[in-house]
Amino acid sequence: MTGTITETRAVTRDDLEALRADVRAFLRDEIDRGAFEPDVDSWMTGFDPEFSRRLGERGWLGMTIPQAYGGRGRTATERFVITEELLAHGAPVAAHWIADRQMAPGILANGTEEQKQRYLPGIAAGTSFFAIGMSEPDAGSDLAAVRTRAVAGGDSWTISGTKVWTTGAHLAHAMVLLARTDGRPEDRHEGLSQLVIDLPHPDIEIRPLESIDGQAHFNEVIFHDAVVDSSALLGERGKGWSQVMRELAFERSGPERYLSTMPLLRAWADELRTHGATEEQRVTLGTLTARAWALRSMSLQVADELSAGRRPDVLAAMVKDLGSTFEGDLVDAIRSSSGVAARCSGGSRMERLMAQSVLHTPAFTLRGGTNEILRGIVARGLGIR
Template identity: 45%
Template structure:
């Protein structure tokens, strides 16, 4: 397979005007410091998510009967792009909007859809994703969390790690093992919708070097999950989760995590910036334009119902490299006389992103995992 990024025109029918989105964000984010806006899709603000839901800007691709507006993926792209560029605190609803809702639409029962999707679209119900496990390394399919059917409930025991915002979420979509008879351990996996308030669940936030705790460990000790909370078909979880990862890896969040730092740098430049700073900004602009075009191409493939797993992995890999390079490159040029940071906000934002950016190549799949997927997809392994 040859990766394909067909050019796409970003003028979606029915999309809110960028001016309207920016006006909403100016009002809601007024007074929020750049270092706080730099957290963006790692920052959880339930009131903001509910305000966004009231505008109809969560789950826009979902059918109207489930709280959406039946809009295209490109409409959603425009909204998300503006949210991330402004540094809006979107983590509360993020995973529900980006992937969990779409997974429910693809695989859930009608009862599950009716129960969860409208509240997700309103910004009131938060989801997290349970994939990675301790000691599984790069092989997700080697997971050991197990579900055993006992009458009308599944009993789940095991653990998950690096689960973003599990401490804030109401539900988790978890990939677990339901059988192990097949020699191929990718078989026998299933997904469940798990109420995180259930007895037997322990959630432990993992504090990072910046003092934040967006990742968590989640432990399941004989947790009872109703049989009707199986998502899709039993034993088909591997195929389902691979479809989910294409949604997770290709969006503008994969290259806009450092965007606030870029804007603050531009605001802090003198009237006569040095050649070094001009070259740095030119490189940032070129990389941003390229990554945006590639990411838009993946959104177009999703709109057509294609499976852009390889392309999404490429966007995620290149995007993480770019996001990490922004703070590193600015740090190297910090003593350049072209930068005037009288209020210290640019330095605070830079300091935060230097510490936070190593996680950018962990969340959503490590660089090594992504390159393995790409290599297999193009026939190199």
């Protein structure tokens, strides 16, 4: 069984269009019957386990996981079509998002046979949710400065330290943790390892962090000498840095990096179609649409590179940098051109979407690595000093 995601069969344009039509019809039906209301940034805040389960039943999760592990054995391009439609419609996908996006390929690439059999079927079914244990209070964007430590003790690991900005940890069934297993913090990339930690755990404290919109999907996670089995090690001891770097290509390059505010753009386009548009508004709408299309092409290229087993780290960083900047620019442009006021409650759908967008915008260029850090990755990758 291969440990990487590969294209398993040829897919035609007609196949992709048929799949897209199926997903759109499903989402229109879900919206029409009131199962969800489209929201901005729904992949971060729209936690709906039942919706995730329905996607799993339709075979729209775990698309690239081999069938032997409960997945669909489909292509990364088909998965892209599905995630693109889910994001564009503002569907509540936060419950399964992290697990399906990067934990599944990470476990598939680095996990033991036992770990694959244990975790991958639940991810594909939309019933197993994951958190990412990377960021720390004193590390900021300097991921290599993590101080959380896992000490080996025969048949167990004892973990101490703190993670922060851990999305969905209070609702997750497991966390993939980056910790120092060897050496000192000064050793930087050397001596880091990944572990899969089942949640909840009696010695792991999860504290909610309230964001500016009053929601608490972020968390601080504190490990009070938490003991886990030695089998929790994911991949090779001391190789956590290289594993995480491969994993981050999945995190940084997906369509969520430029489609978080797409429901706002679509709602505005609907209003212009109904009530008419000025020349300036048509230009603004066209410019935003063109930028989104260019970013889509870049993101698709990353998906192709990942499917071929290559490491498109630089292109993934570019997608995240340009995409998250675009998301904020979109909010500013529509707010200026439309004159819509942001209202957290009451008001029109456009006013509520605008409020969500304004409140979420500050996080766009921070999560998944700050844009300043990503530009350094791009510069080094291009040989710029």
